[in-house]
Amino acid sequence: MAHPVNKMMITKDIWYHIHSLLPLQDAARTACVSQIFLRSWRCRPNLIFSAKTLGLNDNWLERNKVIGEINGKVDHIMKNHSGVGLKTFGLRSYNLVDACYLDCWLQIAVTPAIEELILLLFPEDKANYYDFPFSLLFNRGGSSIKHLHLSYCVFRPTGGLNCLRSLFLYEVRITGHELGCLFSNSFALEQLELTDCKELSYLKIPCLLQRLSKLAVYGWEASQVMEIKAPNLLTFHYEGNLARLSDGGLPYVKNLTIASIRWHNAIYYAYANLPSIVPTIETLTVFSVSEHRPD
DSSP: OOOHHHHHHHHHHHHHHHHHHSOHHHHHHHHTTOHHHHHHHTTOSEEEEOTTTTTOOOOGGGHHHHHHHHHHHHHHHHHTSOSTTOOEEEEEESSOOOHHHHHHHHHHHOSTTOOEEEEEEOOSSTTOOEEOOHHHHHHHHTTTOOEEEEESEEOOOOSOOTTOOEEEEESOBOOHHHHHHHHTTOTTOOEEEEESOTTOSEEEEOTTOTTOOEEEEEEEOTTOEEEEOOTTOOEEEEEEOGGGGGTTOOTTOOEEEEEESSSSOHHHHHHHHHHHHOTTOOEEEEEESOOOOOO
8 A cells, every 4th residue: 555645745746747738827827726736836847938938929019018028027937936846948039138137047947957948039139149158057057958959149168068969059159169168078969950150160070979960050151161070970951152061071971951042053063062972872952042054
């Protein structure tokens, strides 16, 4: 026969799990009418905020009002969260969120239990980047973070994250050296996506990343160099200057998608060059703006 205390704990865990599956607004409402759901709310494992999940009208014409409401609501929720059990923290905002608020929320969210961190910021002023506190993530969540999604952030890693499985960087300010520091101990990395990271003068994927199987690089310019040595890279999506594909070759890739939005003759380039660049290719998808007869 189950012990009464153990039975009570199992029942509580079931209610906590059910509560964690509710949408954010519904979970907040039920926390107002039940003590057990209130305790569950204070240790909710997933908090993903956006105007939609907060029930706000994300109207561009009323963006100042929306900014204030997002800041106020998220701040209230985060300051009432215990920090215990939080595994996923996410924020998606098309409006400016004050960096002081973000700093405070990350102080609460980033614990040794955090597994997924999502900061998708799309500020009106495209020169406005959030200075992401890497030292906080490294010191507190360096051994637990598995998935990291960042946009419009300044990201200056000084070491690796040994549990990191997926990394998505969109319009992030990071150098090739800093990305190399992150790779140095991120041996669990399986998926990497880089979009319009203009400070990357070069991209070196070392052979140490043996679990990396999916890579996507978008917005790659002629001045940016690539060297890819990951031995188990099977799928590669690429949009950018086609000449850069031949920098170091792609000897292990089996599935390749290339797009040349700002350059012509992608199909001709693929026909003429890919057999030597990607000798093991099995599936090829090419998107081309236009094709001209070569000289």
